[in-house]
Amino acid sequence: MPTLTVNGRTQTVSAGPETPLLYVLREELGLNGAKFGCGLGQCGACTVEVEGQAILSCVTPVGVLEGRPVTTVEGLGSPENTGPLQAAFIAENAAQCGYCIAGMVMRAHALLRSVPHPSEAEIRHALRFNLCRCGTHMRILAAVRRAAGPEPATTGATP
Numbered sequence: 001m002p003t004l005t006v007n008g009r010t011q012t013v014s015a016g017p018e019t020p021l022l023y024v025l026r027e028e029l030g031l032n033g034a035k036f037g038c039g040l041g042q043c044g045a046c047t048v049e050v051e052g053q054a055i056l057s058c059v060t061p062v063g064v065l066e067g068r069p070v071t072t073v074e075g076l077g078s079p080e081n082t083g084p085l086q087a088a089f090i091a092e093n094a095a096q097c098g099y100c101i102a103g104m105v106m107r108a109h110a111l112l113r114s115v116p117h118p119s120e121a122e123i124r125h126a127l128r129f130n131l132c133r134c135g136t137h138m139r140i141l142a143a144v145r146r147a148a149g150p151e152p153a154t155t156g157a158t159p
Helices: 021-028 084-091 101-114 120-127 137-148
Strands: 003-006 009-012 047-050 053-056 069-071
Touching: 047 101, 053 101, 084 101, 084 137, 101 120, 101 137, 120 137
Parallel strands: 003 069
Antiparallel strands: 003 009, 047 053, 047 069
16 A cells, blocks of 8 residues: 655545545545546646656556655645635636646646746746637636746846
8 A cells, every 4th residue: 555645734535546546535535636637647736746747647557656745725824824825816816617727736836846937938838738718828827927926127237
C-alpha cells in the first residue's frame, strides 16, 4: 500500500500502486478540488502539484509518488483563509462554472513558484494545458497577473 504526503499530511492509502492519483484524492482522501474531466490527461481539470511541478493526476499512478510531496488546491488555503492566488481568482471573478478552476489555480501556482512575475506570454504558455469551456480565460489571466503583483522596480546604476 502506497504512502502519500498530500498537503503536508502523510498517510497510507489502500489503493494499488497503479491507481491514478485523482481517484485516491477524491475517493479515499476526500479532496474533491481536482476534477475528473477527460481521464486522458488532456483537459487539466485534475491538475495538482508534485514537488512544485504541475502534473495531471488522472494519469499519474500513486505508486510513483511515494516520498514526493503532493499539493492540491485544498493545500493552498481554505474558504475561511484563502491563499493569495485563490484570493486573486475570487477578486477577478475568474470562476464561472468552477469545473476547471482548481486545475487552473494549481497550474498558475506552479508557474508563480518558478517565475514570480511572469509575462503575459509566460502565463498563457503555462495555462495552455488547461481547458475552460465557459470562456473566462481573460479573467483567469487577470487573476494570475493580480496574484503576481507588480514587478519589483529595479534599482542601481545604469551602465
